[in-house]
Amino acid sequence: MATIDDVAQRAGVSKSSVSRVLNGNFEYMSEEMKNKILAAIAEMNYSPNSLAQSLKKKKTKVIGIILSDISNPFWAEILKGAQEEANRCGYGIMVSSSNEDPELERDNILMLKSRQVDGVIINTIGNTNELFEEFIAKKYPFVLLDRLAGDMKADTVVVNNVNGAKQAIQYLIDQGHRRIGILLYPTNNKSPRIERLEGYKQALSMNGLPIDESLIKICDQNNGSGIQATQELLSMSDRPTAIFTTNARLNLEVLSGAKKAGLRVPTDVSIFGYDDFPWIPLLDPPLSTVAQPAYEMGVKAVALLIHRLESKKKMKPQIIQLEPKIIIRASCSSPVKIE
Numbered sequence: 001m002a003t004i005d006d007v008a009q010r011a012g013v014s015k016s017s018v019s020r021v022l023n024g025n026f027e028y029m030s031e032e033m034k035n036k037i038l039a040a041i042a043e044m045n046y047s048p049n050s051l052a053q054s055l056k057k058k059k060t061k062v063i064g065i066i067l068s069d070i071s072n073p074f075w076a077e078i079l080k081g082a083q084e085e086a087n088r089c090g091y092g093i094m095v096s097s098s099n100e101d102p103e104l105e106r107d108n109i110l111m112l113k114s115r116q117v118d119g120v121i122i123n124t125i126g127n128t129n130e131l132f133e134e135f136i137a138k139k140y141p142f143v144l145l146d147r148l149a150g151d152m153k154a155d156t157v158v159v160n161n162v163n164g165a166k167q168a169i170q171y172l173i174d175q176g177h178r179r180i181g182i183l184l185y186p187t188n189n190k191s192p193r194i195e196r197l198e199g200y201k202q203a204l205s206m207n208g209l210p211i212d213e214s215l216i217k218i219c220d221q222n223n224g225s226g227i228q229a230t231q232e233l234l235s236m237s238d239r240p241t242a243i244f245t246t247n248a249r250l251n252l253e254v255l256s257g258a259k260k261a262g263l264r265v266p267t268d269v270s271i272f273g274y275d276d277f278p279w280i281p282l283l284d285p286p287l288s289t290v291a292q293p294a295y296e297m298g299v300k301a302v303a304l305l306i307h308r309l310e311s312k313k314k315m316k317p318q319i320i321q322l323e324p325k326i327i328i329r330a331s332c333s334s335p336v337k338i339e
Helices: 004-011 015-022 031-043 050-057 074-088 102-114 129-138 161-174 191-206 226-234 248-260 294-310
Strands: 062-067 092-097 119-122 142-145 156-159 180-184 216-218 242-245 270-274 288-291 319-322 325-327
Touching (some): 004 015, 062 074, 062 102, 062 294, 074 092, 074 294, 102 129, 119 294, 129 142, 156 161, 156 191, 156 294, 161 180, 161 191, 161 325, 180 226, 180 248, 216 226, 226 248, 242 248
Parallel strands (some): 062 092, 062 119, 119 142, 242 270
Antiparallel strands (some): 288 325
16 A cells, blocks of 8 residues: 555655645645645555544544434434534544433443544433533533533534424414313423423413413323323313324324324314424324424534534534424314314
8 A cells, every 4th residue: 555655755745745735735835736746646546544644633533423312213314414514524423322321321422532533412311411511621522412401501502492382382272272282201301391391381371371280291201101191181071172292202102092092183183293204294194293403403513513623713602593393284273162
């Protein structure tokens, strides 16, 4: 294999001149010299040793991404955006999943850091704030994605979950619904869940409707309890005429629960879901949803981290909040009876 010394000898220049061309630094270099070096590189089929370069520069051009639960289809589109933005900027990515386990999240972060990734993007479970504080103190670059870490001041990319939920509930209220149930997983300091519940409550209050705790169902994340919770809501004597679900997995469980209860959607009960995927319009009926800009979230998180990595200026933490939008389909209609 050709070495940088071989290229320099072929081109009749110094190693430093070849190195400058390899790094795209053509300042103070004549066009003739640049072309001579490029020709020598091509002729000798020279490829720099990326590992050696990484060790020398103390940079690997690799970003670590830690997700709370990679099985959630929401993350596929985020990773697509992250991968494409990283490739565009000349970086690679390494991905791991914590399976909603705080100890595993910590292990994953430290594992990626030990492998010399230049920085990490973290969809945190919410129990590793002490580690993040250490990163801030040592100026190790990281970006929080989708979930906040308390009041920590760090680079962050999130969605306006309060507004997304408010829009969905407001649409149902405008259709004539007055009793609206909501299903969510335990909040456990997870900001998207807290914010979606807050948006639900705000929309009711803004319209002079009471917040009925019996219409708020907290579901077990691991055993498909959304089906049972839906049946419980729909068996109430004063049952809700609409249900808002706050998670991609709960979407299907609510539809299944309504079917098991012997009710038709949307004739007997309207359902408004969260997260939008290509298969959502294929459901029976097609589901109205709050669509999150997942691809853009991936792009923004990577761009923010790379900007932090490559900027020589001292920067304050940036918080990027993206807006969701509601998509109306056939799962919602006006209630048969308006109470």
